[in-house]
Structure formats: C-alpha cells, structure tokens
Amino acid sequence: xxxxxxxxxxxxxxxxxxxxxxxxxxxxxxxxxxxxxxxxxxxxxxxxxxxxxxxxxxxxxxxxxxxxxxxxxxxxxxxxxxxxxxxxxxxxxxxxxxxxxxxxxxxxxxxxxxxxxxxxxxxxxxxxxxxxxxxx
Numbered sequence: 001x002x003x004x005x006x007x008x009x010x011x012x013x014x015x016x017x018x019x020x021x022x023x024x025x026x027x028x029x030x031x032x033x034x035x036x037x038x039x040x041x042x043x044x045x046x047x048x049x050x051x052x053x054x055x056x057x058x059x060x061x062x063x064x065x066x067x068x069x070x071x072x073x074x075x076x077x078x079x080x081x082x083x084x085x086x087x088x089x090x091x092x093x094x095x096x097x098x099x100x101x102x103x104x105x106x107x108x109x110x111x112x113x114x115x116x117x118x119x120x121x122x123x124x125x126x127x128x129x130x131x132x133x134x135x136x
C-alpha cells in the first residue's frame with residue numbers, strides 16, 4: 001500500500017474544526033486522526049484491483065464523525081471489491097457493523113493480533129488443541 005499523501009488532523013480528539021493537510025505538512029502539535037480524501041480514493045482504487053484483501057484496523061478515529069471518512073470509504077471499497085475479503089480485529093468489526101457491510105465481507109474474525117498471527121502461519125494454542133483433539 002502506498003503511504004498517505006493527505007491526512008485529517010486536529011489538535012485533540014474533540015477538535016470540532018479538523019483540517020486536511022498534505023502528509024508532509026503535519027505540525028508537531030497536530031494529531032493525525034484520519035487519512036485524507038485523496039488518500040482514501042487512492043486506497044479504494046487499489047482495493048478495486050485486489051484479488052485478496054486483508055483488512056485489520058480502521059484508518060481513522062471512525063467513531064467520531066469528522067474522522068470517519070477514510071474508514072467509511074475503505075469499508076465501501078472492500079464491500080464493492082471483487083476480490084476475496086478477510087477482515088479481523090474488534091475495531092475492524094465495529095467499522096464493518098457501523099457501515100452495514102457484514103454480508104459483503106467474505107470472512108470476518110473478531111481476533112486482531114491472533115488473526116494476523118494465523119495468517120502468518122503461526123500455530124495458535126486453540127487451533128493446536130483442536131487439531132490434537134481431532135487426531136485423537
């Protein structure tokens with residue numbers, strides 16, 4: 001994935017006047033709270049072309065409306081994508097539910113870190129126990 005070219009910043013989570021800035025113009029006292037609209041469109045275009053999508057984590061503080069645009073855009077892009085989509089993690093599941101795309105994601109896991117470890121090929125204790133039980 002390309003790095004963000006623009007971001008939405010505020011001085012705090014309660015900032016009611018967020019600003020969109022180029023990513024290389026973020027001030028030391030700015031909090032990056034979402035990706036910018038140009039970056040969201042770039043990422044959505046990449047998802048459109050993807051054969052497999054692994055989504056682990058929202059891209060902004062989507063619980064607060066001024067910072068939800070990036071995650072909303074990506075959620076809609078995942079839902080519309082033709083590729084196989086896998087999503088994991090509690091915040092990702094919350095975003096999927098918020099934007100009503102549960103039925104449009106091929107596989108959803110509530111595990112975040114364990115989800116990524118499983119995709120890496122690591123043996124998880126619960127999976128190992130199930131395999132041992134299945135093998136007698």
